[in-house]
Amino acid sequence: MNSFSTTVVAMLVFSVGTIAEMRAKCQLAANSTHEAIDLNSLHKTDVDYSVNSDAFPDYVYKFNLCGETIFRDSTCTEGATVCQLQNDAALSVFGFVDTIHLAYVNTDVVMSMTGSAVCPFDADEVYTSDIYFICDDVTSIAIKSEQPTKCHTEIAFHAPEACAVKNVLYKCKKNACEVNDKGKYTMEECIANCDIVPPPSPPPSPPPTTPARYSCFSNFTCLEVEDGSFGSESDCDVACKPFEQHFSCFNERCVHDPSGIYAGEKMCQVSCQPFKCVDFKCVADTDGPYHSHENCETSCIKPTPPPYPPAPPAPPGPMYSCFSNFSCLMTDDGNFRSEEQCDQACQPVRKSYSCFQNRCVHNPSGPFLNESSCTTACANPKYKCDPVGYTCALSEDGTGAYQYEDACTAECHDPADKLYHCDESGSGTCIESADGIPDQAQCNSMCTSSVMSQVQSFYNRVVLSRDVDLQ
Numbered sequence: 001m002n003s004f005s006t007t008v009v010a011m012l013v014f015s016v017g018t019i020a021e022m023r024a025k026c027q028l029a030a031n032s033t034h035e036a037i038d039l040n041s042l043h044k045t046d047v048d049y050s051v052n053s054d055a056f057p058d059y060v061y062k063f064n065l066c067g068e069t070i071f072r073d074s075t076c077t078e079g080a081t082v083c084q085l086q087n088d089a090a091l092s093v094f095g096f097v098d099t100i101h102l103a104y105v106n107t108d109v110v111m112s113m114t115g116s117a118v119c120p121f122d123a124d125e126v127y128t129s130d131i132y133f134i135c136d137d138v139t140s141i142a143i144k145s146e147q148p149t150k151c152h153t154e155i156a157f158h159a160p161e162a163c164a165v166k167n168v169l170y171k172c173k174k175n176a177c178e179v180n181d182k183g184k185y186t187m188e189e190c191i192a193n194c195d196i197v198p199p200p201s202p203p204p205s206p207p208p209t210t211p212a213r214y215s216c217f218s219n220f221t222c223l224e225v226e227d228g229s230f231g232s233e234s235d236c237d238v239a240c241k242p243f244e245q246h247f248s249c250f251n252e253r254c255v256h257d258p259s260g261i262y263a264g265e266k267m268c269q270v271s272c273q274p275f276k277c278v279d280f281k282c283v284a285d286t287d288g289p290y291h292s293h294e295n296c297e298t299s300c301i302k303p304t305p306p307p308y309p310p311a312p313p314a315p316p317g318p319m320y321s322c323f324s325n326f327s328c329l330m331t332d333d334g335n336f337r338s339e340e341q342c343d344q345a346c347q348p349v350r351k352s353y354s355c356f357q358n359r360c361v362h363n364p365s366g367p368f369l370n371e372s373s374c375t376t377a378c379a380n381p382k383y384k385c386d387p388v389g390y391t392c393a394l395s396e397d398g399t400g401a402y403q404y405e406d407a408c409t410a411e412c413h414d415p416a417d418k419l420y421h422c423d424e425s426g427s428g429t430c431i432e433s434a435d436g437i438p439d440q441a442q443c444n445s446m447c448t449s450s451v452m453s454q455v456q457s458f459y460n461r462v463v464l465s466r467d468v469d470l471q
Helices: 003-016 019-024 187-193 233-239 265-271 293-299 339-345 371-379 405-411 440-446 449-470
Strands: 049-052 059-063 080-086 089-096 101-105 108-114 128-135 140-147 152-159 170-173 176-179 213-216 222-225 247-250 253-256 275-278 281-284 319-322 328-331 353-356 359-362 383-385 392-394 420-422 430-432
Touching (some): 019 187, 059 152, 170 187, 176 187, 213 233, 247 265, 253 265, 265 293, 281 293, 353 371, 359 371, 383 405, 420 440
Antiparallel strands (some): 049 059, 059 080, 080 089, 101 108, 140 152, 170 176, 213 222, 247 253, 275 281, 319 328, 353 359, 383 392, 420 430
């Protein structure tokens, strides 16, 4: 049963039921543990309640209490009380009014409802919804839980009407009973005296649609016809093809054979004649010993030549050894197969040096080939500026442009950087200068009246270092 059929059944049941029975669905009588509850006052006649889905943010639930939804479309039809919408169009019905069941669950009042008959995610489930009514001074609505794969949702409804009430009075307004403190009727009296109009009967079900049928015509095309032989166009296309006769070759004659390898008599006649083998090729010949081309091909095969014998191993070549005087000589048990390999390896061990923290250390990739040249360079360290990161480092090969690291740091900066110099007026402030230092904070900390002599000395040192480096 589809959702439309379920809606029709629900509406038929609702239309024959009395309004009193509908109102009674929203009432709970007092018992030994709970007081009486009447939720009929929460029924709306102008606009539905709504709450957004937590599982799908663009989905919204529209529902009414103790009656049908105000919203209607082809899915959320008459008789629906909880509908799920997307973009103002109903997707499914989570509850019909005739299925409302109100009961106490522990301390909560729970309204349970059944909706559309089949859950698309689980054929054994139907659409269901539960509304939990919580006694509160302020009305608020929120999703309590959702189970999309089970087509089930739970809504928490906080409201003063969910609190136990006594002596509820009603008045008749627009052929409907509503709670009013100044009303003169009980619920039963209001229903008896208020001309409540029952809902109209649902529209009739549309006639069932007949599935399309297809037939194969003489030009081997498939067209839709009322009494066609095929239930789908694809089934028709598979069967609607020209008939092909297959042939086999028997005693040099072509004969009909449904499982024959030749798809036509002409193709069969080309192969079904005497053949002979000439230079390992099959050639048609009336005196050939083979009755068909296939018979010929099974025997007319060029023999595979025997494999060539493996090449003999290469004779051993001369071997070389490295002697203590670093010369290579031919020997029977040498370690090298050529004199060139021996010469490359037979070299005296060479020590290289690098300058590290103003002293020479062994470094296989160092720039100094002997300790004396390294010592000379380390005695006069020079610093160079890295043009990429603008940092100063000691030059291992002694080719740096600065004798002192602080002199290098003072001038090692991006050409786009601003430079600062202490104002010679003695104000203790830094000003932009073409030959200053790039660190304004350093300039400010140094450029005070108490350290003017230190700044001037540092500045002279930078200029002196630059003059020495340029010489």
